[in-house]
Amino acid sequence: MTRFIRQLALGATCVALSTGIAGAWSLEEAAKPYKGTQISVIFLDRPGYHAIEKMLPDFEKKTGIKVNYEWVPYESTLEKEVRDFSSNGDLTIALVDLVWIGTFADSDYIVPIDDLKKQFPNIFDPNYDMSDFFPLLLNAFGTWNGVVYGPPFDNYSGLLFYNKKMLKDAGYDKPPETWDDLKAYAAKLTKEGKYGYALQSRRGETQSCDSFMRFIWPWGGSLLDAKFKSNLTSPESQAGLNFRQDLIKYMPPGIVDFDHAEAVNALAQGQVAMITEWSAFYSTLVDPKSSKIVDGLGVAPEPKGPAGRKPALGGFCLAVAKQANDNQKAASWLFIQWATSKETAKEYVEKGGVSGRQSVYKDPELIKKYPFIPPMVESWQQGVPEFRPRFAEWPQLSEIVAEVGTNMMIGNVSVKQGSDEIGKRVEDVLSKAGYYDGKKKLAQ
Amino acid sequence: MTTGKKSYSTGAFWFVAPAMMVLLVVGIIPLLFALWTSFQQFILPKVHLKGAFLGIWPIFDAPFVWLSNYRDLLFDESFRNALGRSFLFLIINLPIQVVLGLTIALLLHRPGHEWLKNVTRIALVIPMATTFAVVGLIGRLLFNGDFGINNYFWNLVFGHKLEWLADPNLAFISISIMDCWQWTPFCALVLYSSLTMVPVEIEEAAKLETDKWWHVLHKVQLPFLLPGLTAILILRTADILKMFDVVYIMTRGGPGAATELISIYIQRIGFRSFEQGTASAEAIVLLVITIILSRIYIRFIYREV
Numbered sequence: 006m007t008r009f010i011r012q013l014a015l016g017a018t019c020v021a022l023s024t025g026i027a028g029a030w031s032l033e034e035a036a037k038p039y040k041g042t043q044i045s046v047i048f049l050d051r052p053g054y055h056a057i058e059k060m061l062p063d064f065e066k067k068t069g070i071k072v073n074y075e076w077v078p079y080e081s082t083l084e085k086e087v088r089d090f091s092s093n094g095d096l097t098i099a100l101v102d103l104v105w106i107g108t109f110a111d112s113d114y115i116v117p118i119d120d121l122k123k124q125f126p127n128i129f130d131p132n133y134d135m136s137d138f139f140p141l142l143l144n145a146f147g148t149w150n151g152v153v154y155g156p157p158f159d160n161y162s163g164l165l166f167y168n169k170k171m172l173k174d175a176g177y178d179k180p181p182e183t184w185d186d187l188k189a190y191a192a193k194l195t196k197e198g199k200y201g202y203a204l205q206s207r208r209g210e211t212q213s214c215d216s217f218m219r220f221i222w223p224w225g226g227s228l229l230d231a232k233f234k235s236n237l238t239s240p241e242s243q244a245g246l247n248f249r250q251d252l253i254k255y256m257p258p259g260i261v262d263f264d265h266a267e268a269v270n271a272l273a274q275g276q277v278a279m280i281t282e283w284s285a286f287y288s289t290l291v292d293p294k295s296s297k298i299v300d301g302l303g304v305a306p307e308p309k310g311p312a313g314r315k316p317a318l319g320g321f322c323l324a325v326a327k328q329a330n331d332n333q334k335a336a337s338w339l340f341i342q343w344a345t346s347k348e349t350a351k352e353y354v355e356k357g358g359v360s361g362r363q364s365v366y367k368d369p370e371l372i373k374k375y376p377f378i379p380p381m382v383e384s385w386q387q388g389v390p391e392f393r394p395r396f397a398e399w400p401q402l403s404e405i406v407a408e409v410g411t412n413m414m415i416g417n418v419s420v421k422q423g424s425d426e427i428g429k430r431v432e433d434v435l436s437k438a439g440y441y442d443g444k445k446k447l448a449q
Numbered sequence: 450m451t452t453g454k455k456s457y458s459t460g461a462f463w464f465v466a467p468a469m470m471v472l473l474v475v476g477i478i479p480l481l482f483a484l485w486t487s488f489q490q491f492i493l494p495k496v497h498l499k500g501a502f503l504g505i506w507p508i509f510d511a512p513f514v515w516l517s518n519y520r521d522l523l524f525d526e527s528f529r530n531a532l533g534r535s536f537l538f539l540i541i542n543l544p545i546q547v548v549l550g551l552t553i554a555l556l557l558h559r560p561g562h563e564w565l566k567n568v569t570r571i572a573l574v575i576p577m578a579t580t581f582a583v584v585g586l587i588g589r590l591l592f593n594g595d596f597g598i599n600n601y602f603w604n605l606v607f608g609h610k611l612e613w614l615a616d617p618n619l620a621f622i623s624i625s626i627m628d629c630w631q632w633t634p635f636c637a638l639v640l641y642s643s644l645t646m647v648p649v650e651i652e653e654a655a656k657l658e659t660d661k662w663w664h665v666l667h668k669v670q671l672p673f674l675l676p677g678l679t680a681i682l683i684l685r686t687a688d689i690l691k692m693f694d695v696v697y698i699m700t701r702g703g704p705g706a707a708t709e710l711i712s713i714y715i716q717r718i719g720f721r722s723f724e725q726g727t728a729s730a731e732a733i734v735l736l737v738i739t740i741i742l743s744r745i746y747i748r749f750i751y752r753e754v
Binding site for chain 1: 494610616709
């Protein structure tokens with residue numbers, strides 16, 4: 006009898022052990038072989054990274070992996086990463102802006118997730134659920150040529166922020182639904198030293214992404230056509246750019262010197278009624294220290310153009326760097342997986358991050374607390390992954406667009422002349438890169 | 450004994466060696482590497498590190514194109530425009546800084562008001578000691594269209610505001626003003642120290658001969674000013690041609706290309722477009738131009754007293 010019980014107990018233990026191994030995956034178990042490994046990543050001085058920084062001790066305690074991070078301003082990040090990766094530096098994780106994914110993938114800086122899975126099957130959480138990410142985000146930020154490199158980590162959408170009181174005083178109880186509405190609103194709101202709308206347009210990525218491209222897509226235009234020739238002179242692109250030019254009279258003077266800070270501040274101080282800015286600026290606008298319109302702030306999706314709602318899209322994925330050694334690769338993936346997992350998503354959002362997971366935004370508590378969530382989720386239902394082309398030549402194109410785009414806005418060149426010039430110079434760059442003689446696949 | 454070259458003991462060599470080593474590592478080797486790179490089609494995301502020659506000279510798999518980067522520069526309109534803009538900036542700002550600096554130096558050189566002069570001398574050091582990035586940030590604040598102090602006074606006097614940093618011409622003027630603010634004191638201090646080298650008895654004798662100050666300046670002080678002036682011209686020319694930080698922070702080369710000086714342009718090519726080969730070629734050309742200008746200054750202006 007005792008023998009029988011002993012055998013039974015033994016059997017039960019065996020069953021328990023085997024299910025323990027095959028069934029419940031745990032971060033602690035998976036990380037055991039990589040205890041003490043040091044991994045390195047770049048952080049930007051933005052809310053999402055501060056959120057992760059606050060959550061890090063928990064990860065380090067559970068895994069024994071040490072995460073080294075360096076704060077770098079966005080404008081120098083690409084330069085720093087490219088230098089590091091081209092000279093076998095010490096970064097083990099790449100922070101990839103959506104416009105860099107082509108460069109990083111083509112230059113072989115980052116490892117596809119499937120390759121990692123083959124090499125380290127045990128570190129992958131079976132409940133991770135890639136399909137929970139917004140397909141647009143995963144596709145735009147982390148995927149290049151059909152290969153997935155990393156999950157979306159820090160996510161943005163262009164949103165319309167507006168001053169409820171100013172709109173109400175002008176007789177509008179709801180935000181503009183289309184760009185034509187916005188123009189009509191702006192015309193009425195521009196008076197007595199106040200302006201209807203502000204569009205951050207300073208030379209740099211601000212001009213090329215926030216200002217120029219924002220007025221191309223919703224009108225049905227695009228930078229390039231299917232053959233990668235300039236499409237800026239198409240009637241649709243021209244309509245959008247002319248619309249932008251018309252709108253300038255409702256913007257504060259000196260708009261070509263407005264960067265994000267100036268545009269957000271103009272709304273926060275009650276000088277302009279509406280701006281289209283990244284979702285991440287919500288926290289600045291509701292902070293009483295930096296904003297006078299805390300309670301009067303309205304948030305809506307960006308207006309629709311003739312071709313629908315195609316809001317600005319931006320964000321970063323995290324990907325494992327090829328230059329890392331095997332232990333670092335595994336440890337890096339464990340970190341990325343943890344930072345973008347379902348379990349940490351809610352905490353991440355509550356600490357100021359913007360998760361790319363659909364499930365977390367179904368939480369009614371979060372929606373109540375963060376009014377920007379519904380318009381943001383709506384923006385992510387549709388959008389153009391190639392809002393800005395993501396191939397390696399984009400930085401060059403961005404510089405051209407930024408230079409000529411600001412010239413266009415101040416009237417140094419007409420919209421048509423400017424579009425021709427950008428088109429010509431862009432085609433020059435793409436021709437040199439080998440897109441027209443079939444040396445390079447037309448992927449953007 | 451006095452003919453031929455001087456010979457030095459090996460001891461002297463060891464005293465000079467550390468300085469030479471530092472110069473070699475931080476100055477000469479990077480320069481040679483830039484020269485090397487300028488002969489290659491060196492697009493940063495497309496090259497890979499293949500090891501290092503003797504442990505110090507990195508080897509990348511970039512294809513050699515010899516002089517074609519330089520040849521392309523001849524036809525590159527943006528490069529020419531940026532270079533032209535830098536020269537315009539030089540021609541406008543250098544004379545202003547020298548003339549203002551000389552005026553300040555002559556005022557400081559006049560006898561009396563010792564206490565005030567001491568304060569002035571200290572105050573003159575402040576702009577020079579300010580980091581470039583901070584000067585740029587100060588510039589952004591001063592010339593801010595909304596709350597900048599320049600616009601505040603302009604508005605008081607003329608009743609309207611100017612868009613300093615958003616208008617192409619005004620933006621150029623704004624960065625010029627900041628450069629003059631920062632570097633006029635340098636000219637003033639160098640020229641002032643040259644003035645103190647004029648022997649007192651000669652200067653006093655000259656002042657008894659004439660009561661016209663420009664006669665004294667021209668005949669007596671100028672010869673002593675020339676070495677300092679040459680130094681100013683060489684240093685300021687090199688500095689203005691490679692001026693970067695202040696402009697980058699104030700306008701980032703905009704609006705349009707209105708303030709895109711040559712070094713902003715080179716940085717853009719090298720670290721935004723990552724065409725390091727082209728950027729290196731441009732930097733080498735800029736270096737050659739600077740050297741030629743320095744030789745010209747020495748040839749035509751410098752005189753031993």
